Amino acid sequence: MFLDNFLSMFFGLTALTREKVEELTELLVEKGDMQREEARQVAARIIEKGKEEKDEYLSMMNQKMDNFKDKLITKEDLQRLESKIDELLKYHQQNQG
Numbered sequence: 001m002f003l004d005n006f007l008s009m010f011f012g013l014t015a016l017t018r019e020k021v022e023e024l025t026e027l028l029v030e031k032g033d034m035q036r037e038e039a040r041q042v043a044a045r046i047i048e049k050g051k052e053e054k055d056e057y058l059s060m061m062n063q064k065m066d067n068f069k070d071k072l073i074t075k076e077d078l079q080r081l082e083s084k085i086d087e088l089l090k091y092h093q094q095n096q097g
Contacts, residue, residue, distance in 0.1 A: 017050060018050070021047060025040070025043045026039070
């Protein structure tokens with residue numbers, strides 16, 4: 001749930017950033033500070049860099065999540081432990097009396 005919310009926020013931010021880059025380059029073109037083709041190239045480079053960083057970040061997050069999952073106790077693990085404890089208690093009770 002947390003990861004889903006985080007990823008939704010992350011991708012929303014990425015889309016917002018793309019819009020802002022396009023708005024900024026359009027503003028620079030309107031002011032005459034930049035040619036339209038140059039603005040497209042700059043916007044494309046910024047957007048591509050953002051995609052690369054996003055992919056790198058997601059890869060890192062997936063790796064962290066995999067490491068985290070390895071450290072979690074599953075329901076099956078807990079059931080096995082409970083079963084072993086029950087067996088040990090039963091064995092102890094049988095051998096005490």
